[in-house]
Amino acid sequence: MNKPFILVVEDDTPIRKLITTTLETQGYRYQSASTGESAIMEASTRQPDLMILDLGLPDMDGVEIIRKIRTWSTLPIIVVSARSEDRDKIDALDAGADDFLTKPFSVEELLARLRVSLRRLQYDRDRPHMDSSVFVNGQLRIDYAAGCVWLQDEEVHLTPSEYKLLCLLAKHVGKVLTHNYILHEIWGNHPYDTPALRVFMATLRKKIELPGHPKLIQTHIGIGYRMLAEQ
Incomplete structure (x- = not known):
């Protein structure tokens, strides 16, 4: 089975070399691009499995590239x-990015983020062959048809808002969702804000995360939340 094919979009030669060398040592196939125009062309013609994208390209802002590809x-x-400001991260994630890693970074963290995104990709590819009315992630099971949630074969009783939150995170497992995106998707024009979302998320976590087990929901401070895909 072929390793995933990664498109690396980076105009800084030393950083591009670091990323591509790291991918090569891990057995990944890759192609590189140094401009936004070439990135879009490569993405459309080569159909990579994943893109690693720098925002500060010479001809086009990375957020614009994300919007075009989406x-x-x-x-x-x-x-x-x-770019390390929360606003930059939120803009990229709201445009459709799956994750955000700030320079300087360690190759170990880059590879970890890569594995998370590739697990989500594999899950999305496998989903058509699974029962689409049931979501399973480790000990968590959501029966969409029945509107029920189970943890280690015991039913978990959630409020309507908690259930909506859980389903939204499950739909995008492995992807960071911003506060604004979650608030809009769950409550629309209702005047809930980020502090209220934190309260809902805290009560949800108490019900679905087992003591001593890896956390299912990861917090990205100032940005949003992500449901982690369990092995």
Whole structure:
């Protein structure tokens, strides 16, 4: 079975070399691009499994690239950028990026983020062959048809808002969802804010995360939340 094919979009030669060498040592196939125009062309013609994208390209802002690609593809996109402000991360994630890694970074963290996104990709590819009315992630099981949630074969009683939150995170397992995205998807124009979302998320976690087990929901401080895919 072929290793995933990764498109690396980075105009800084030393960083591009670091990323591609790391991918090569791990057995990944890859192609590189140094401009936004070439990135979009490579993404459309080579159909990579995942893109690693720098935001500060010479001809086009990375957020614009994400928006363009999202008009025709669900290609997983990991942003690797020197921009460290929460606003930059939120803009990229709201545009459709799956994850955001700030420079400087360790190759170990890059590979970990890569594995998370590839697990989500594999899950999405396998889902049509699974019972679409049931979601399973480790000890967690959601029966969408029945509107029930189970943890280690015991039913978990959730409020309507907690259930909606859980289903939204499950739908995008492995992907960081911003506070604004979650608030809009769950409550629309209702005047809930980020502090209220934190309260709902805290009560949800108490019900679905087992003591001594890995956390299912990961917090990205100032940005949002992600459901982790369990092995």
